[in-house]
Amino acid sequence: MDKTRSHPTAQIARRMFDLLEPICLVTYCADECNEELSALGHRTYWDGYFASRAAPLGRVPAQVVHAAFYNFADGEAARHIPSAWETIPPEASVAARERGSAASLRRILGDELASSPGLARAADLTTKAATSAPAEGRMMYAGMRTLEVPSDPVARLWHSATMLREHRGDGHIAALVGARIGGTEAHVLSALEQGIHPPESFGRIHHLPKARLAAVMDGMRERELIDADGHFTDAGRATKRHIETLTDELAAPPYEALSPAELDELITELEPITATLVATGSQ
Numbered sequence: 001m002d003k004t005r006s007h008p009t010a011q012i013a014r015r016m017f018d019l020l021e022p023i024c025l026v027t028y029c030a031d032e033c034n035e036e037l038s039a040l041g042h043r044t045y046w047d048g049y050f051a052s053r054a055a056p057l058g059r060v061p062a063q064v065v066h067a068a069f070y071n072f073a074d075g076e077a078a079r080h081i082p083s084a085w086e087t088i089p090p091e092a093s094v095a096a097r098e099r100g101s102a103a104s105l106r107r108i109l110g111d112e113l114a115s116s117p118g119l120a121r122a123a124d125l126t127t128k129a130a131t132s133a134p135a136e137g138r139m140m141y142a143g144m145r146t147l148e149v150p151s152d153p154v155a156r157l158w159h160s161a162t163m164l165r166e167h168r169g170d171g172h173i174a175a176l177v178g179a180r181i182g183g184t185e186a187h188v189l190s191a192l193e194q195g196i197h198p199p200e201s202f203g204r205i206h207h208l209p210k211a212r213l214a215a216v217m218d219g220m221r222e223r224e225l226i227d228a229d230g231h232f233t234d235a236g237r238a239t240k241r242h243i244e245t246l247t248d249e250l251a252a253p254p255y256e257a258l259s260p261a262e263l264d265e266l267i268t269e270l271e272p273i274t275a276t277l278v279a280t281g282s283q
Helices: 011-028 030-039 043-055 063-069 089-116 117-130 138-144 152-177 183-193 210-222 234-250 251-258 258-279
Strands: none
Touching: 011 030, 011 089, 011 152, 011 210, 011 234, 011 251, 011 258, 030 043, 030 089, 043 089, 043 138, 043 234, 089 117, 089 152, 089 258, 117 152, 117 251, 117 258, 152 234, 152 251, 183 234
């Protein structure tokens, strides 16, 4: 039975996000990537993060990285860019990120799954989708498209999943901008959706200056996105739902390159890979 065309394209994009995200998360959750970046000479985790993720954009100034990443606090990118590139070429950081991420996947998946025909097929189909979307308006995705696709199946799966993640992220930013939701506001909405209260305690924003956080929360109250106690209003919940739905819709085009049978096959091959990664927290 066809498992894909019976669902709206937005639901396909959401399903693929759920399957691919754990593959991408090894870059940020497992040790190998950080170890590779540290061995290059990056002083901190965040030096390596900014240097390796922004590198496909070229040697752009911090203001461009801040705009492309969107949800970091003012001045955060400038603490790492361009200083992280002064002694370490961006190309070296990109290569270290790929090596470390692929090594994490191999370790977590084990030899049998990592070398299986199913993983190789998943890598091929993910790459077909990841290299088929239009790049207009997709800054981070377009940067990733300039990089060579690895020949090794494990590295290729990670690389293509990361391309699709950046494609989705670019669309998510477009949805946020369209809804007039700033980067810190987006974290507040995410915190509330996850049941975190007060939202200021969320790990992505709790370190920000209290005055800055208070101003953001006050602004969201004025727009009636949150109530006096910092909980969702109906309007705030509807705004968050609209952003997520539009993000899914904007993330769908890459998968239009796959036939219904290929989509079914990709889902089938990814399921055991994702399950193994989820069981370990991608660590």
